[in-house]
Amino acid sequence: MKRRALWASVAVLALLVGLAARGAEIPADAKVLSLGQVGTPWADLKPGVRGGTFHMASFGNPQKWNPITAVETGTTVITNHLYHGLVTLNPRSAAVEPALAKGWEVSDDGCVLTFHLRRDLRWSDGEPLTSADVVFTFNDLILNPDVLSTARDSLVLPNGTFPRIEAIDDLTVRVTTPMPFRPLLLSMGKRLLPRHKWAHTVRTQNPDAEPGAFNTALGLDTAPADVVGSGPYVLREFVADQYVILVRNPYYYVYDAQGTQLPYYDRRVIHIVADADLALLQFLNRELDALDPRASDLAVLASRATSESFTVLVEPEVPMYGSAWLSFNQDIGLREGRDEGKRALYRDVRFRQAFAHLVDKGAMIETIFHGLAVPQWSPVSLGSPFYGGRNGYGGEITDTDPAGLMYDIVLAMRTLDDLGVVDRDGDGWRNLPDASPLEIRLSTAAGLSEYEGECLIIADRARLAGLDVRFEPLETSLMLDRLFSGAFDAAVLGFTGGIDPNSLAGVYAPCGRLHFWHLSGCQEPTQTESELVSLFARGAATLDVSEAFGIYQTLQNLAALDAGLIYTVYPAFRYAYYNYVGNAEMANPNAHPTGENGLAADLVFDTRLVP
Amino acid sequence: MVFRVAAVVPLILAVTFVCFLLVHLAPGDAWTRLEANPDVSRSTLEAFRTRFGLDRPILVQYGLWLRNVVLRGDFGLSFESALPAFDALFLSGRLAWTVLVAGSTLLVALVLAIPLGVWMAARPHGVVDRVGSVLAFGLLSVPVFLLGLLLLWLLVAVRVGDLGLGVGGLFDNRYLGAPWSWGKVGNLLWHLWPVWAAAGAAEGIGWARQTRGNLQDALGEPYVVTARSKGLTERSVVWRHALRNAANPLVSMAGLSLPRIVSGSLVAAVVFNLPTVERAFWQAVQAQDPYVVLAGLSFFTAFLAVGNLLADLLLVTVDPRIRRGA
DSSP: OHHHHHHHHHHHHHHHHHHHHHHTOOOTTOEEEOTTOTTSTTTTOOOOOOOOEEEEEEESOOOBSOTTTOOSHHHHHHHHHHOOOSEEEOTTTOOEEESSEEEEEEOTTSOEEEEEEOTTOBOTTSOBOOHHHHHIIIIIIITOTTSOOGGGGGGOOTTSOOOEEEEEETTEEEEEOSSOOTTHHHHTTOOOOOHHHHGGGSTTTOTTSOTTHHHHTTBTTSOGGGOOOOSSEEEEEEETTTEEEEEEOTTOOEEETTSOBSOSSSEEEEEEESSHHHHHHHHHTTSOSEEOOOGGGHHHHHHHHHHHTEEEEEETTSOOSOEEEEEEOTTTTTTTTOOHHHHHHHHOHHHHHHHHTTOOHHHIIIIISTTOEEEOOSSSOTTSTTOTTBSSTTOOBOOSOTTOOOOOHHHHHHHHHHTTOOOSSSSSSOBOTTSOBOEEEEEEETTOHHHHHHHHHHHHHHHHTTOEEEEEEEOHHHHHHHHHTTOOSEEEEEEOOOSSGGGGHHHHSTTSTTOGGGGGGGTSOOHHHHHHHHHHHHHHHOOOHHHHHHHHHHHHHHHHHHTSEEEOEEEOEEEEEETTEETGGGOOGGGOTTSSOSSOTTTOEEGGGOO | OHHHHHHHHHHHHHHHHHHHHHHHHSSSOHHHHHHHOTTSOHHHHHHHHHHTTTTSOHHHHHHHHHHHHHHHOOOOBOTTTOSBHHHHHHGGGHHHHHHHHHHHHHHHHHHHHHHHHHHHHHSTTSHHHHHHHHHHHHHHHSOHHHHHHHHHHHHHHSOOGGGOOOSSSSSOGGGTTOOOOHHHHHHHHHHHHHHHHHHHHHHHHHHHHHHHHHHHHHHTSHHHHHHHHTTOOHHHIIIIIIHHHHTHHHHHHHHHHHHHHHHHHHHHHHHTTOOOHHHHHHHHHHTTOHHHHHHHHHHHHHHHHHHHHHHHHHHHHHOGGGSTTO
16 A cells, blocks of 8 residues: 555656656747857847736826727727737847747848748637738738827828738738838737737728727727737736736747746736826835936935945936927917918928927926936937937937037027017017017926926026926826817927838828828928828838938938927936846846837846845 | 604705806816717726716706616716716725725724813913813814825834835735735725825814813813712713713714815825725816716715714714714
8 A cells, every 4th residue: 555655656657757847948940049048149148037016107007908009108008918929129239039920031122021930829818819910900900990099190101001911821921012111020010909808899800890999099098818918928917007917928939948937926016106206116125126227326326325225227328218309289270270380380491490499408308307417309219220329320429409400598599589579569578570479388298206206497598598387287088189180279299219210201291190290281281291191101111221311311401491399408218226126237128129128038137035 | 853854855955056167167178078988988988978968957967867867876977987976986895995084084083182172271371271272273283184194104214124115005005906814904994094194183283272271171070079079080070071061062072073174184094095985086176077076075964964963963962062062
């Protein structure tokens, strides 16, 4: 009896050992990150251990779980963890690399792109992820006019059409364009959604579906089990105003070279905080493992970094992705049939340029960012190799304001005088040319203290020039709604940026969803708007990056001088993390050029758990 | 009493009507914003327009809104989240947290105020009385938000190892998403004391001062002299005889304090990051989300009206002389 029990124990042990060994096997088609391997972008990263919870902060509740229709970072900071696309950007080198696709081929003429999906991919609910899901996401969602997707604008081809996307077999997707389209590979990295969950919400798949029904899908009332993705994490729990809990996706396709399925952390908790002050206090109280600090927080953080065992990373030389701008609503009062004088003034490029001369970027950099920011003049991110201040594609930054719209209050006042915007009633404020009062209501999202600071400096300098500018911070969602419905006066806000300027096509295309400052341009585009569309098309149509650089340089100058968006300043990369967060030293803007934070979610781990 | 109960209904109606007018007279174009919201389909928009008569006179709109509220529990639509206004306000169990935060603040304030007031009355001009008086003036002068921020900073500055209290929120990190346990309940209470201190301290110390004054008056009454001359212990005289009479005004005060407790909870919820109805309401006000604001105002009106009604009923129970007609 004893011998039988002994043999049974040995058999169970062998089975367990076998299962454990099996757990360390890497599936044949998995994506493997060779951490620590010399000659790879991962050379200076360490393999981690599984376990623990990573805590980070986000401002304001997410609005939905829908990566296709989301526009604000409070949502994308979460959906970025839930969904992946065919390709992604390497967090170290910013080069395009395989994600759900294990590879791709480009035809000799550059017009056919064939993606090969990894075998045995599964959605987080266990269903197979196939080419049908890719075709569904692009054809039925992103390119569907019923769906309000900002991603569609970056897929518009130079001739105004869209790529043809078709499934060749379960694992092969072919993308065909009538002409070369250089940003196509990057544009195909849009995050995928499962066909089996959402096909019923679009008329192309379900004729009984209500038009636009998909836009309301994946709202906050969606059960976490229905939020099915392919990213490193899945949604576990959302408590409004408190937190979002993400747990490891058991079907995630990425492994380290030791055979450990990523991500390393078991859970990721995103604390929803009301403002940056509370986030700072939570970080100092060790409730957050990492923080995107404001420049004004750096003094507090630096003084405690050593004693509290955290690191403050400030990289004045590492330019961020994104932009901050001031914009005037060139359609103000158009719908209501009022504000004709103001509308005419805002549409006058000379007024917008005069106002650009009132944006005191130096004061912003010194007082708001304590010197840790750079002036911005172009829509293209400083981190992009196409940034117009470089001396060539990917070259050094040699010019910080080629457009020449620098702070010059005298020039601004002279231009305003020339435009007839002078004080006609003796009240100390300039009037419109028809002598009616000119009051400018400048808004931004309340609680974003750096934007608020920029507004205050803009308003102050404008008042010095005799313009009656009143600062009115608005709640974030209200601000965004006002912006996108064309119901604002003047606004300061920002965009997250990308590597390729074509990601801005939806901002500058007159019918683009983000072309909020001149919505009527869709029907009657200005000459500059038409030229910009043409330049975007030419830049995207060439496969020669040097030629594209020249085109985009012209585009950036034209966009800057048009001053539809008057760019302000952009902060240097800043990050703070506790020293037990392994691989956190890799934090850089490339990890998430679309915003969020500087850590690659998969690769950080808790060194306290290392045996 | 029936009259008192019945009076609550027209009161709520009157307040909701005024609120409806105020919300609709507020500047801004909420409808344009709703139209621009990608999360709201055309058919939802049209159905909403018809259901709430948005193209009809304001009195008709109010009537339709009231009918939808009474018959269907439909408070309208959140223009921000596209959820029903009621859900937008009470999402994630906010109602329960509001009742817990406001109720516990009221309770803690009362439980601390009465013994303190009795102590101060029984030993006038003693150390506790003097310190209590200074505290009362101080706390009544400090706004809730400032007290909250000072407490927050204190919590970060004075950390005692793992006893360091979470900054805001309801639980420490280790209890987020965890099932309920005694440890989690304890942690919740540990997180609530700064809220009680910020939102209830001023009320509590005010009530203590009130108890002190009432009790001192009562202690000078002839029936107290009689009780003492009968040879009753001082404890019995104070707690069984004098306090029962002195406590009556406190019951009324507790009812009247509800608005201040609710507004204090609102500020505390914002400062301490609590998921209460007050915070959702505050966000709706900032976001100019009219039907959620209206639902919130209706909720607070009903909450305060019922709270005051309960206080009146309690008063009648405590003091039978107050019955109507008696």
